[in-house]
Amino acid sequence: MPVNLSAPKAQSLLPVKGVQLGFTEANIRKQNRKDVLVIKLIEGTRVAGVFTKNQFCAAPVTLCKEHLASGNEIRALVVNTGNANAGTGEFGLAHAKETCAALADLIGAKSAAQILPFSTGVILEPLPVDRVIAGLPACISNLKEDNWLNAAEAIMTTDIVAKGYSKQISLAGKTVTVTGISKGSGMIHPNMATMLGYIATDAAISQLGLEKLIDYAVNRSFNCITVDGDTSTNDSLILMATGQSGITEVQADSSDYLLLRDAITEVATLLAQAIVRDGEGATKFMTVQVEAGRDIEECRKVAYAISHSPLIKTAFFASDPNLGRILAAIGYAGVDQLDVNAMQLYLGDVLVAEHGGRAEAYREEQGAAVMKEAEILVRVVLNRGEASATVWTCDFSYDYVKINADYRS
Amino acid sequence: MPVNLSAPKAQSLLPVKGVQLGFTEANIRKQNRKDVLVIKLIEGTRVAGVFTKNQFCAAPVTLCKEHLASGNEIRALVVNTGNANAGTGEFGLAHAKETCAALADLIGAKSAAQILPFSTGVILEPLPVDRVIAGLPACISNLKEDNWLNAAEAIMTTDIVAKGYSKQISLAGKTVTVTGISKGSGMIHPNMATMLGYIATDAAISQLGLEKLIDYAVNRSFNCITVDGDTSTNDSLILMATGQSGITEVQADSSDYLLLRDAITEVATLLAQAIVRDGEGATKFMTVQVEAGRDIEECRKVAYAISHSPLIKTAFFASDPNLGRILAAIGYAGVDQLDVNAMQLYLGDVLVAEHGGRAEAYREEQGAAVMKEAEILVRVVLNRGEASATVWTCDFSYDYVKINADYRS
Secondary structure, eight states: OOSSOOOOOGGGSOOOTTEEEEEEOOOSSSSSSOOEEEEEEOTTOEEEEEEOOOTTOOHHHHHHHHHHHTTOOOOEEEEEEEEOOOSBHHHHHHHHHHHHHHHHHHHTOSOGGGEEEEEEEESSSOOOHHHHHHHHHHHHHTOBTTOHHHHHHHTOSSOSSOEEEEEEEEETTEEEEEEEEEEOOSSOOSSOOSOEEEEEEOOOBOHHHHHHHHHHHHHTTGGGEESSSOOOSOOEEEEEEOOTTOOOOBOTTSHHHHHHHHHHHHHHHHHHHHHHHTSTTOOOEEEEEEEEESSHHHHHHHHHHHHHOHHHHHHHHTTOOOTHHHHHHHHHSOOTTOOTTTOEEEETTEEEEETTEEOTTOOHHHHHHHHTSSEEEEEEEOOSOSEEEEEEEEOOOHHHHHHHHHTTO | OOTTOOOOOGGGSOOOTTEEEEEEOOOSSSSSSOOEEEEEEOTTOEEEEEEOOOTTOOHHHHHHHHHHHTTOOOOEEEEEEEEOOOSBHHHHHHHHHHHHHHHHHHHTOSOGGGEEEEEEEESSSOOOHHHHHHHHHHHHHTOBTTOHHHHHHHTOSSOSSOEEEEEEEEETTEEEEEEEEEEOOSSOOSSOOSOEEEEEEOOOBOHHHHHHHHHHHHHTTGGGEESSSOOOSOOEEEEEEOOTTOOOOBOTTSHHHHHHHHHHHHHHHHHHHHHHHTOTTOOOEEEEEEEEESSHHHHHHHHHHHHHOHHHHHHHHTTOOOTHHHHHHHHHSOOTTOOTTTOEEEETTEEEEETTEEOTTOOHHHHHHHHTSSEEEEEEEOOSOSEEEEEEEEOOOHHHHHHHHHTTO
16 A cells, blocks of 8 residues: 555646646556546647666657657657557657657647657567557547546556646746646656656746756656666656746746746655655655765765665565664665764664664664654764765565566466 | 575585584574584684675674784684674674684684684674673584584574585595585675675695685675675675695695686585575576676676566566566666667577567567576677676565565564
């Protein structure tokens, strides 16, 4: 069961003027489930994207990057679940192109390069492109601005609950809406998770501002999560700004930019954390906070060493304060000239280790009490600098194994 | 159940002249189990060691390194299981020193620096040093040359079976024996595994030759295995040469050296593979072989990315040829400018992927047939150079979670 996470109510996901969403059941992999989504954007919408750094990136990722770089105005996105169209070679690329061309035709776009394609699901199997394309008219026939919850459901794979958040802010006296959806839930790792994320706003913002903003938001949200350390072939986050709120165009680094940036980062952070909360088999949500390091890089190394350790993750699953495993992970994280005697380890508010060993006042019952919580803070204070980093992760349970052993059956 | 591995028969572990082993049940952590071992070495024995690179290394590891560097002749080793004496600060160091001093007294050694101490088990809990020391006289009273199987049993933690191998070779017309024991079985990662390994030979060899030999053997055995990617605080491998076989001293790089080196490397490799075969919850033994890379470094990166991926390991557990997950791991392994279209992936003899996608002739039944085996070869041909690397690992099962969630209870 997801950790302190339930699906959003339909009415809590606010429409974004200029963004319409339509879905269908196209039988991509399973019967009777929404599996193709079209997001149609009003003319003038600006779009920016961040994609997986996996060198085996999927065909749609390659194509998304090309289309965004082409300078064509993006008019629609198409997402299928059930098949990742990854490890599919030149046929995969051809299938993604056919999908874009078909959707461009259907919505009257001039070029297939105005479409961004996305796929998520099983790798190394041919995309059933005919079924994707056959589903597009149905998606278009139910395009609506208030279809965000349906859209969130249509992109799920092993996710248990749909993920979506909205936030409204006031810019120059006008209401600006930010709404986003995401999906996880295994193969979750920075740069980026096996995730798809779509965030839209009706703010108007320059292309430069939009690109700066997506980098800022991703580095504080999707690039701070991990479930299993596997970096997917398909990760994509798309930020869309329709400009339909009626505000003047926000420029990078203006005070309005900062407000908008923080609102979008908040939605991105909630979406990213939701992926961890619904991580495959997750029963606990852990915040791993590493402080007082020499630079962010070493703080992240320590945070990820802790967050990736199967030994630590299984101990959290068992609510076992086996904190020595955390010390071991700190020790092999690869921090240059680490003085293990100078650092401190906290579990929640409890000081667990210092001077290279167990803290004198620490009692196992204190650790056990913290471990029983569903949300746990692990804090490492390196005491050698001013940098810090945070990673969100989950525990490792029987169900993680079950889900991933059974995924294709 | 361990994969194609059973405990050795007592008579298959051949005595090594000059090495006596004694054990006891000292109630370190559990009742009614062998948990303290003393290995006594005849005068003139040369000793070399390789230790964990974890910066949070355990107190006994720190002391072992000091004692080996001190130039004192090592006269005995003492090992306890049940407690790792790691993350125990200055008290831990004091406890390890007390243990060495007590054993030195009992065997009449001049200095505590002639003793090497080892601990394995739970981290961050104080070593019950009084019980370790109280057990030493019993160990000494049953010192025998043919106690290798008892010794292998005395160092087990979550290991299911004891691990030991012997090999004999003929050098200059005389029989030379090599016998070794090891323990795993979680927190297994290169540099090195959570493992203890002790290999003894009655060959005579120069100190330089011995140190060269241990590096050679470790790089081809213990540094090629992984269970869960966690590098332990306590890993230690010790190589002992008593010189009691009556041969002249073997010099580095002589033809006798090569024969001895290969025999010891063979024993080390079997001991290392045994740790993986008995990896926590293991049901499959995988050999991940990466070929035709630019250098060994990048081959190892790819092999470890595959070997550490929980997604791949759970798919192997399920006998599911979900090979796309392997492609994804290759893609995020961090190989510089990897051309995914140039590489090939084999499962056993079956060509699975090439040209960036599924191989044309590949049929899922072929992959499924290979996946049903208990021993599986994963072969990646990068086609960009002449280097290669091999890593041995196991799958990831419900039992891995169970064992690690319950470890301390």
